[in-house]
Amino acid sequence: MILDSNFLMRIIKKIQTRKGAKLNIKGEAEKVFKKTHPSKTYALKPDDFFGILPKLLKKEGEEIKTGEPVFFSKNEPRIKFVSPVSGFIKSIERGARRKIEKIIISSSSNENSELHEVSNWENLNRDELKKLILDSGNWPFIHQRPYGTIANPNETPKAIFVSTHTTNPLCPDFDFILNKEIEDFQNGISALNKLSDQHVFLGTDASFPGMFKNISDVQHYTVSGLHPAGNISLHIQELAPLNMGDRVWTVNPEDVVKLGCFLSTGKFSPKRTIAITGNSVEQPKYIVTKQGAELQPILNEFKLLYDQNRVINGDVLTGTISCLDGHLGYFNNQISVIPEGNDYRMFGWLPFKDNNILSLSNTSFSRLFKKKDFEVDTNINGEERALVVTGEMEKVFPLDIYPMQLIKACIVEDIEKMEALGIYEVVPEDFGLIDYANTSKIEAQEIIREGIELMINEVG
């Protein structure tokens, strides 16, 4: 154990990586909160919860309170998903084969929350605490590895990871977002400690741990390096590598605060802080809203610079597509808005042409410029091709895994190979940069996601 003299915190490991890339995209959010109008409707999207089959508890038109369950998981009925606001169920949107896509809740002016008894949570045993977290709808904030699904409450993880340092393009700064909520954060960490036999690990930025250095009951580690240095898969590999049958849980920093806040008030905390980012946004800033809020009133507060924009719940590498009249996701702390790139470029395939396009390849001068603020758009810059170029994925992939071999094993659905090559240690987001950088334009995240779905169905 090293006692870091700069920050006076005990650090068990300094994780460093050279593999990866920093994408210098224009549109980082200024550290200022902007006020927005409250949203009229809020949405729960079952697709936000990977691997969950929803079973509805409410019908259209029924009244609902904040923190009251809207649906539960068919496989594990104890996992409930609760409403972020009080009001009534406005509509349930279904897609193909009656799949539930969105449950839209109309909010009413009088706020009314489900109350849980939390006064003696510190004295509860593990099972009682689990029940409290499950009943209150806070359980979906806890994810598990392998697979990145919502944690199975019947299991005990060998470690719990919370990383406050993310490296995704234009990612929010959690020290800024959470610095008024340090007590809730500490509460949340203490609760997580009760759920695991072993450690809770807390990752911080090696250059600036901020307020997180004061958190106790955790094993501190620091992270430095290029994206995806902030991805928890790398931290797990370094500190508690996943073996067959192991479980590790992960929780996002703001969700730790929400858990802590619940444990001190007894009310579900729907608060969500969002960094509005991207080169379509004129003056990107932070906003505070609630989970599942409408995007329109939020984005109306900002001037969008282009006519056709892509609105993304999350960052430009791993986020999910939304639209101006869509809703915020359940977990993301970031919205990215970038222009659509549906235009043609004459002879754009010539090397060293169109150097204004951000590229990690030496066939463009854009790397040499070291420009800080590249304009990006959604053009694929080519077409999908067979896998030809080798070695480029490894450059942006710091895990001790052969990414191309794993992708190929997933394509041919060779379960044994996938297992041996490390499918348990990755989530699709780890392949975001590979999606971006690979010459053949293959959809690595999609392939890995399908591979993980196959593993869940076949192996469990």
Add this chain to the structure above:
Amino acid sequence: MNALRKQLDTLKKPFGKGQKFEKFAPAFTAFETFLFVPNHITKKGAHIRDAVDLKRTMVTVIIALLPALIYGIYNTGYQYYIQTDEPFTFIDAFIHGAWKIVPMIIVSYVVGLSIEFGFAVYRGHEVNEGYLVTGLLIPMIMPVDIPLWMVGISTAFAVLIAKEAFGGTGMNILNPALTARAFAFFAYPTYMSGNKVWVSEASNVDGISGETILGSLAAGQDVNYSMIQMFQGSIPGSIAETSTLWVVVGALILILTGIGSWRIITGGIIGAAIMGILFNLWGANALMSFSWMNHLIVGGFAFGIVFMATDPVSAAQTNKGKWIYGILTGIFCIMIRVFNPAYPEGVMLAILLMNVFAPTIDHYVVNGNINKRKKRWINAQELKTA
């Protein structure tokens, strides 16, 4: 540009879904995307994508090949004129070479691309750009006087048997261009070896002959070229492989752009140098005592290791594997040169041999990672039970 774009959009209509020529859409798209990078946007996965694509990658390789090709065209004329004792200028030599080589390039592209387009339409996938490089490489590594129909048949063989039969671009085991050469080498040996094929018109005009340096050494003859000549490439040989100087320029382009694997190239040079030094120490025949440095700059070694061994599809794919693959290619190249007088140049066979072994090398490298993981699992299991 807008007018052209509009024209293309009108032309494109009959190739659309449910239209008359839908089946031929891949062929039209190939032409369209040559003019314009398409307006496709991301639908899943990362929302932004790098500017690099396979077209750009392949065009970079072609740019890297051009210096060697241009010198090869000049050298073809140069070798012809110095033997006929006619006075000549640089332009004369270049025109003579171009007259010989451009038709070969055209035949290679027409035959190869026809097959590629045919398969793309038949299989309903896009035309891959890989052939742009293969199609240029094939004539570059042939002797200058090979009849055009042989170029055509070799090309067809390579594309059909070495590439499409395995599933097309990205799936082939052997380097297609080298397969074309190997096919010609074994099918038409009289056109591919001996002392009458390396200089333009040698078989037609009396008094012209020209053995390659390695051929002379294998036949026990003396070599009268200086090291400078060998390095700059004013020597007989296959069309574009003679000039190590311009191959090095190509290698720099490939390495600096990150398109060619520096691991394979460096590994190959190390392997060949080690083997060359060992044979120098042994020194039992003319080829063994031929300086190891000269081994690196004569024959097709430099060209092969820079442009053929680095083909990412047929080479090893892991970084460790690339080192092993490169070093072994170098070793085998010199070994074949020295031990087998029937094949004075070993680089073609060395690379093809290593192409076959590349998946095996990768298998063991990747297995190292797999075993490490399994060991960790077993250790954890033991800890739990203990």
